[in-house]
Amino acid sequence: MAKLWAIIKREYLERVRSKWFLIATFFGPIFFSAIIIVPAWLASRSKATSDVYNTIILDATEAGFGQRLAVAIAGDSANRSRMPVVRVVSPAELTKAESTATREVMRKERTGYVVVNQQTMAGEAARYAGANATSMADMAQIKNAIRETILATRLQQVGLDSRKMKEITFIPLDFSTERITERGRAGSGMASVLFGFAIGFLLYMSIVVYGQTIMSGVLEEKTTRVAEVVMSSVPTDTLLAGKVLGVGAVGLTQQVIWIGLTYVMLKLRTPIMAKLGAPTMNFSLPDISLAAAILFLLFFLLGFIFYSSLYAAVGSSVNSESEARQAASPLMIMIVSTGVFIQPVLLNPTGTLAKVLSLIPISSPIIMPIRMAVTGVPPLELAGSLILLAIGCLAALWLASRIYRVGLLMYGKRPTMKEMARWVSYAR
């Protein structure tokens, strides 16, 4: 036991002391909060960029529509500098005007141009071409301005004055969403999807990062021959267990710090958003019961043991970093293909795909916690998933320890699958 402890201690302390760990641990939450805050902030200033002001309106309506649209885009008739240039053209000259405008955009004098014509007046079609055509916010801004102008024109036709019109059309709707589970209302729907994604992403990253950490740790011990010295002092199973537990503890430490700091950052979110001048959204954190927290932890630990023991086996069977990357690719494929399913599962957490993936040990440590975060999971499914994962862990450990103890002493060429299968059958 003292020896196991010595190995765990070394793995843990050496990694926690490293600069990399400190950087990742303390910048991680800042990064995560930035992921949450920045899009919200960007969304809040969806008055778009100033690009929309630097456009040309080609008005082929012969009804002064372009001028009214320019005012609508600028949002303020007084501010001439924000007003797009309006060029009134006859329908026959439109093609020529468009090519002139295109050249101006190509020379970067203008961002783009809108074409409005009779069809636009009828509310059927309008066109935009420009450098910012992929900017959702810009396009939404222009489209809204066109709709607004059409609506204003129509209302005017039925005799409504413009002030009255503004009053009628101004609808600043705040649409908040909330999810209902069997335990009742559970915070905003958006929040729980974000939360589910965060959990999935966190587990996914930890398994990839710490799995590879273990792999290169094993490889280092093998190539430096430290492994031989250690093996002459402790049984290989103890060494493997010590590594998995030590590195697992590092991962756990990091996650606890991450979750703690992220929580604090989210609490500070409202004041930060207010400082940035963005409207504060109704954003309540989903409340997590203690039982759920323990389950998350359990899934993390089991998933970690499953993958890291296999990574250790890979590390022991190769002789260099480049060989290791190749040999680890089946593991990478297992993890990445799970990662691919995170989004579909988030969108449909009770579907067949989600149910199947949360039972298979390869994907369950990532998929099941996501499902738990976004929906209620029947206890029977949870138990089944945990039992299968535990069995998967035992199988992985058994396999890994056998490959590990032979692989550590084998130098030279990389073993084939057949040779590794034979290692498994070796007594010792």
Added chain:
Amino acid sequence: MTEYAIDIANVTKRFADHTAVRDLALRVPTGSVYGLLGPNGAGKTTTIRMILNIIAPDSGKIHIFGRPSNDPHLTQRLGYLPEERGLYRKMQVRRVLKFLAELKGVRGSDADKRIDEWLERLSLKTPEKDWGLAKIDELSRGMQQKVQFIGTLLHDPDLVILDEPFSGLDPINAQALKDTVVELKHRGKTVIFSTHLMDNAERLCDSVCIIARGEKVLDGTVTGVKEEHGLRNVALAIEGDGASGVADILRDTSLVRRADDSNRFFEIELVPGADPQVLLRRIIESGASVQRFEMIQPSLHQIFLQKVANTVRPEERAAWAHVEEGMSGHG
């Protein structure tokens, strides 16, 4: 305490496509310095790994200090320096050593004290500079070897196993290693090492065992082994240009069984019953100027080549003899 530090009885170890060690039996007396000699692939490292219980024999028994080699309490009494050396590169010297000591059951405070002693003794810790606080990869190769050596001996083992300890050592570290081996012996410890370097083995070892192709070729005390191979060897040194004439004489198989030609120095093994005087006369008649002509005991090197030659394929022998020549300059 039992008489034998290591008692290997009829041990066999097979790997997938070959037998690494076949029916090996050897005994290492407690308190002796024991050399395990043999060409590459002879099974030395496999034997050492079995002694250390890193791998288990397929058949046969190994006892260390009278206990079965898989006794978990034995590891505290064993110290091991593997053939190719390395340590955790990014780790502080002191922490590496403490870790290695803890694996051998040395308690923390005790380990600290011993680490200090050893670092000072091998001048890794001086009033100006404490290399114990540096990381392994900041150390020179020679210093890293010293650190590894400390790691092997920190827990004061009763049996020290050194796999090719002299390979890659600079002359100063090699001397320090020899001094330490001698000191360990004086303190009643058993030292077993494998080596290619016969000069070192001859000077350091009380007993040797030569293995080739997984089997024991011979073993015994160095004196015993040499006596067994009799006084049929002649050391010959000549001066000037007579070497070619002498070489012709040495090819006479009625007189000379084998000769080790080092250009100006020859170690010659006579055919049983051949008269050394006849050889001397013919050499003088050939016009060579003889500087030295002496009846000697065969060197371990000679015995080794002779014995291993019988068990090793010619192409392996050629490669081996080449390595030997390259290395014998060190000692």
